[in-house]
Amino acid sequence: MTRTAAVVGGGIGGLTAAIGLLAAGWQVTVYERGQTLPTTGTGLGIWPSALHALDSLGIGAAVRAxxxxxxxxxxxxPDGRPIVALDMDRIRARHGEPVHLVPRPALLRVLHGALPAGTVHFGVPVDDVTALRAGHDVVIGADGIGSRVRTTLFGQRYGLRYTGATAWRGTADIDIDSGGETWGTGARFGVTPQGPGQTNWYAVLTVPENHRLTRPDADELRHRFGHWHDPIPAVLDRYATSDVIRHDLYHLAPALPTYVRGNVALLGDAAHAMTPDLGQGACQAIIDGAALARCLAGGGVEAGLRAYDRERRRPTRRMAAASLIVNRLAQVRRWHSARDLTMRLALTFGPPA
Structure with missing residues (x-):
């Protein structure tokens, strides 16, 4: 008898889980609140561990491409002096390949394209999973940082906490030689190449939650970052032609005691929303989705869900905690020398891969 799964959320983790479950012989329906796949979005760093998870589903090569x-x-x-190198050669030597930068829309197109037509139902929000739980063997909550499935299972105690910072993300029509971050006082700016003539950028400021700036966003960012080292001023000069997204940064706290309740499993940001400081949000969602499908491929549903929770809860909690530590370090307003030394020591042991 064919087993059935309902996936709430057609983002990176939900689509990854759907691909794996369909390959294992499940019947899968994905419910996505949005009307269609997004056409804009900045680049994501896909680390070797996530690429290997995609390889297990047969789509790693397409994502790399x-x-x-x-x-x-x-x-x-801010004056351009280095704090610490980000050595991709070291990652390549250890894991056989470097991090790959993939635009979010391109990644979602690859994932969606690996599913049979009609698997994803766009424009269908799911606010109550009761009916889905009764009608499917498994329900997967992959509905993101503001997950309603998570709230249904665990209530308001496990909610989003403001990190103290807000971020702007965009792309600029400019070439850069290399990427990285620049850390000031309660402020950061990052750039990464996306392709010929395209650069991803993001800016982070320490401000109160829901803070209203006294000047337009573009003017505020030029005021705060326009005197920093190249290519930051040139990137900001192209603000008007960027598709800029601004949002406050949150993480989930306290950590969930389990990612499974009954026949419902959470993955990705719904399970462990973390700050973006290690660039691991998309990667952990991919690994979650692949692991959940693998755990459910063989034996019974209950045993498979327990195995998924055992496999993924502890490493994702550690990753979320480490990301929050980096967030705190990057946003400090003093003791910069101690902060810089801490980062150099941390990267001596190698970043997550």
Whole structure:
């Protein structure tokens, strides 16, 4: 008898899980609130561990082809002096390949294209999973950082906490030689190449939650970052032609005691929303989705869900905690020398891969 799964959320983790379950012989329906796949979005760093998970689903090569390898970079001070190198050659030597930079829309197109037509039902929000739980063997909550499935299962205690910072993300029509971040006082700016003539950028400021700026966003960012080292001023000069997204940064706290309740499993940001400071949100969602499908491919549903929770809860909690530590370090307003030394020591042991 064919087993059935309903996936709430057609983002990176939900689509990955759907691909794996369909390959294992499940009947899968994905419910996505949005009307269609997004056409805009900045680049994502897909680390080797996530690429290997995609390889297990047969789509790793397509994802690599949709992006480009990330080159070496650095974390710098506003005047351009390096704090610590970001050594992609070291990652390549350890894992056989570097991080790949893939635009979010391109990644989602690859994932969606690996599913049979009609698997994803766009424009269908799911606010109550009760009916889905009764009608399917498994329900997967992949509905993102503001997950309603998570709230249904665990209530308001496990909610989003403001990190103290807000971010702007965009792309600029400019070439850069290498990427990295620049850390100031309660402020950061990052750039990564996306392709010929295209650069991803993001800016982060320490401000109160829901803060209203006294000047337009573009003017505020030029005021805060326009005197920093190249290519930051040139990137901001192209603000008007960027598709800029602004949002406050949140993480999930306290951590969930389990990612499974009954026949419902959470994955990705719904399970462990973390700050973006290690660039691991998309990667962990991919690994979650592949692991969940693998755990459910063989034996019974209950045993498979327990195995998924055992496999993924602890490593994702550690990753979320480490990301939050970096967030705190990057946003400090003093003790910069101690912060810089801490980062150099941390990267000595190698970044997550």
């Amino acid at each position: 949709a992006g480009l390898p990330q080159g070496n970079g650095a974390i710098r001070r």
